[in-house]
Amino acid sequence: MSEMQPSISSGRKFNAIWIIPLVALVAGVSIVVHSYMTEGPTITIEFKTAADLKPGKTKIKLLDVDVGLVESVVIKPDMSSVIATVKLDQNMRDHLNKNTRFWIVRASVGAGGVSGLGTILAGAYIKMAPGDGAGKQKAFIGLESPPQTPADAPGIRLTLFSDRAGSVSAGNSVLYNGYAVGRVETMTFDADKRQARYEIFIDAPYHELVNSSTRFWNVSGISLETSTMGIKIRTGSLDTVLLGGVAFAAPPGVPAGGPIESGKEFKLFDSYDEILTNPYRFGAYYVVMFKQSLRGLAPGAPVEYRGIQIGRVERLLMKELAAGGLTGGGASIPVLIYIEPGRIELADTQESVDQFKRVVKKGVTRDGMRATLETGNLLTGKKLISIDYFADKGPAELGQFDQYAVIPTIETGVARLQQQASDFLAKLNALPLEETVAEANNVLGNADSTLAALNLLLASDESQALPGELASTLADLRDVLAGFSQDSQVQQGLGASVNTLSTTLQSLDVLIRQLSIKPNSIIFPVSHEADPVPEAYSR
Amino acid sequence: MSDKPKTAASQGLASCHLCLKLVSVDVHVCPRCGSAIHLRKSNSLERTLAFLVTASILYIPANLLPIMITDQLGQPTESTIIGGVVLLIDMGSMPIAAVIFFASVMIPVSKLAMMYYLCWSVRHGPPETARQRTVFYRITEFIGKWSMIDVFVVAILVALVNLNNLLVIRPGTATVAFAGVVIASILAAESFDPRLMWDQQEDNNE
Numbered sequence: 248m249s250e251m252q253p254s255i256s257s258g259r260k261f262n263a264i265w266i267i268p269l270v271a272l273v274a275g276v277s278i279v280v281h282s283y284m285t286e287g288p289t290i291t292i293e294f295k296t297a298a299d300l301k302p303g304k305t306k307i308k309l310l311d312v313d314v315g316l317v318e319s320v321v322i323k324p325d326m327s328s329v330i331a332t333v334k335l336d337q338n339m340r341d342h343l344n345k346n347t348r349f350w351i352v353r354a355s356v357g358a359g360g361v362s363g364l365g366t367i368l369a370g371a372y373i374k375m376a377p378g379d380g381a382g383k384q385k386a387f388i389g390l391e392s393p394p395q396t397p398a399d400a401p402g403i404r405l406t407l408f409s410d411r412a413g414s415v416s417a418g419n420s421v422l423y424n425g426y427a428v429g430r431v432e433t434m435t436f437d438a439d440k441r442q443a444r445y446e447i448f449i450d451a452p453y454h455e456l457v458n459s460s461t462r463f464w465n466v467s468g469i470s471l472e473t474s475t476m477g478i479k480i481r482t483g484s485l486d487t488v489l490l491g492g493v494a495f496a497a498p499p500g501v502p503a504g505g506p507i508e509s510g511k512e513f514k515l516f517d518s519y520d521e522i523l524t525n526p527y528r529f530g531a532y533y534v535v536m537f538k539q540s541l542r543g544l545a546p547g548a549p550v551e552y553r554g555i556q557i558g559r560v561e562r563l564l565m566k567e568l569a570a571g572g573l574t575g576g577g578a579s580i581p582v583l584i585y586i587e588p589g590r591i592e593l594a595d596t597q598e599s600v601d602q603f604k605r606v607v608k609k610g611v612t613r614d615g616m617r618a619t620l621e622t623g624n625l626l627t628g629k630k631l632i633s634i635d636y637f638a639d640k641g642p643a644e645l646g647q648f649d650q651y652a653v654i655p656t657i658e659t660g661v662a663r664l665q666q667q668a669s670d671f672l673a674k675l676n677a678l679p680l681e682e683t684v685a686e687a688n689n690v691l692g693n694a695d696s697t698l699a700a701l702n703l704l705l706a707s708d709e710s711q712a713l714p715g716e717l718a719s720t721l722a723d724l725r726d727v728l729a730g731f732s733q734d735s736q737v738q739q740g741l742g743a744s745v746n747t748l749s750t751t752l753q754s755l756d757v758l759i760r761q762l763s764i765k766p767n768s769i770i771f772p773v774s775h776e777a778d779p780v781p782e783a784y785s786r
Numbered sequence: 787m788s789d790k791p792k793t794a795a796s797q798g799l800a801s802c803h804l805c806l807k808l809v810s811v812d813v814h815v816c817p818r819c820g821s822a823i824h825l826r827k828s829n830s831l832e833r834t835l836a837f838l839v840t841a842s843i844l845y846i847p848a849n850l851l852p853i854m855i856t857d858q859l860g861q862p863t864e865s866t867i868i869g870g871v872v873l874l875i876d877m878g879s880m881p882i883a884a885v886i887f888f889a890s891v892m893i894p895v896s897k898l899a900m901m902y903y904l905c906w907s908v909r910h911g912p913p914e915t916a917r918q919r920t921v922f923y924r925i926t927e928f929i930g931k932w933s934m935i936d937v938f939v940v941a942i943l944v945a946l947v948n949l950n951n952l953l954v955i956r957p958g959t960a961t962v963a964f965a966g967v968v969i970a971s972i973l974a975a976e977s978f979d980p981r982l983m984w985d986q987q988e989d990n991n992e
Contacts, residue, residue: 268843270840272843
């Protein structure tokens with residue numbers, strides 16, 4: 248080795264070249280950290296089937312902006328549905344709560360229109376509707392059909408329930424006075440309650456038309472009614488005729504209720520007429536029990552208080568009665584009645600019902616309130632139930648039948664009449680009739696003897712000679728009258744005198760006429776005037 | 787040992803890196819081309835290792851991140867290197883899959899492995915394998931540039947396939963990382979001074 252060889256330092260000096268891998272490391276780590284930091288939430292969405300869901304391809308869109316991707320689709324262990332694991336963007340983290348909804352958008356052609364055509368080429372995607380609700384959620388259940396309204400749209404979302412699923416279905420209009428103000432979003436059938444349930448949405452500002460006294464009814468199709476007045480056809484707008492729909496309004500004469508919140512439940516009536524007969528929302532059930540004939544008492548019959556209708560008869564609780572076991576001995580028949588405070592101008596609210604219940608309780612327990620069965624119409628025999636205070640009845644207790652309170656009853660109407668009649672007969676029985684008859688017999692006996700005395704009087708000789716004398720008197724009277732007959736001397740002399748007088752008067756008449764025309768004719772001679780000649784017609 | 791050829795270093799001579807002129811180690815500037823004269827490439831091992839580490843680090847995102855994004859009718863499909871190979875095998879294009887696999891996986895990995903081995907062997911390797919290691923070095927130097935094929939494929943596809951909404955190919959982040967891997971490994975091979983292996987043998991001989 249040459250001494251000239253440069254000495255090479257083997258000191259552990261930092262070489263600038265190591266900056267390069269450091270930079271690479273920092274860059275790599277920062278990518279990892281960045282991707283970890285910006286990693287969005289991973290959620291699962293349950294769908295009925297995996298139709299149109301492609302792992303790594305199907306996107307999640309919010310307002311048509313991609314916010315995530317389906318990573319995998321697996322079948323649930325119980326094979327009831329599929330679970331899509333979805334990776335969302337980081338900024339979606341705050342929008343995941345119980346009101347967030349997901350549904351698959353595909354091309355669809357329906358009565359409501361054509362939608363999702365873009366998905367034919369680009370493939371279906373999952374649409375997300377953020378909700379404003381509390382709490383975070385990672386597992387969701389996807390909707391099978393798209394909700395009709397964005398979750399944050401202004402308006403009100405209500406639930407309608409109906410005992411039978413009419414022709415209303417998702418997508419139908421909700422009408423107010425014939426104007427579409429909202430739509431039916433979903434329709435489900437609740438097997439437990441045996442009710443069809445509809446989610447409807449009413450757009451702002453029309454949601455203010457809905458209040459607690461509002462009623463909803465089905466306007467689907469055509470309602471045809473024939474009566475003596477002719478044929479009445481009622482229809483909604485054309486699309487509701489074809490597709491079905493829901494209308495709402497406040498029943499006539501019902502005061503407007505208070506404002507309501509989203510999510511409230513309403514009954515969906517079958518027709519507008521049904522609303523007119525059931526215009527009130529709140530009411531209370533009572534039972535009245537009768538031991539008399541209920542012929543003529545039909546469901547719907549009025550329940551009145553002093554002649555003012557406060558409710559109606561719901562039905563006879565025969566099933567419930569039978570369920571209690573037939574004991575014989577003529578048990579009272581329970582009648583379910585439904586009383587609506589709204590009918591007597593009280594507010595149609597639950598508070599009014601509670602107030603009414605207190606009044607009934609007080610009335611029954613203290614003031615002798617009773618229900619009676621009365622005949623409303625004597626011709627048809629329709630009956631009604633009347634509730635009133637009977638001061639002569641003492642305090643009683645509200646009974647209990649099944650789950651209903653029982654208002655005590657008293658018998659009235661025909662039954663009461665029968666009672667009164669039998670009372671009357673009893674009084675009649677108590678009258679001293681035999682003595683009266685004996686008295687009358689006495690009186691009649693006296694009259695008999697009086698008549699016998701009269702007979703004796705008539706049988707006497709004077710009485711018998713009376714007719715003969717009467718006949719001779721009448722013969723004398725006839726002779727007298729014959730002297731005045733037409734061919735008697737008196738009559739003839741009278742006739743001659745009258746004739747002479749008549750002749751004299753005629754000659755006197757000529758003289759008197761002469762004198763009336765010309766009074767001086769007795770002294771001066773009469774000059775005759777020329778006959779009058781009519782004048783010629785002069786032009 | 788006298789019949790053995792003497793090395794230039796033992797004669798106090800150094801070769802110019804650029805024009806290969808033999809000059810005395812005392813001279814620091816090549817009298818012919820003017821470039822700096824070193825007996826051996828300065829800090830060769832350290833530099834090589836640094837580039838190797840860089841390449842190794844970059845190789846991780848190059849494989850994990852998507853190298854190519856295909857927008858087909860607005861539906862972007864991201865594909866990684868291995869994903870692309872698997873896709874090609876699924877599609878039955880075995881030759882293309884093999885080419886991509888060799889260019890993108892086999893070559894870079896084997897090159898990195900060989901370079902690590904060479905760096906290690908300069909200090910600790912058995913001297914009798916020096917000739918074999920030189921062959922390794924030659925191979926490394928030769929195949930290194932071919933690993934860029936993947937980047938080229940992406941670059942060409944991006945330029946060629948741009949049918950607006952129908953089909954668009956975009957380069958992914960991994961393209962940059964992969965290019966980094968290739969460049970770092972080329973630089974590593976460049977930084978490595980194969981004469982170090984022979985120096986070791988010389989030292990052993992003396």
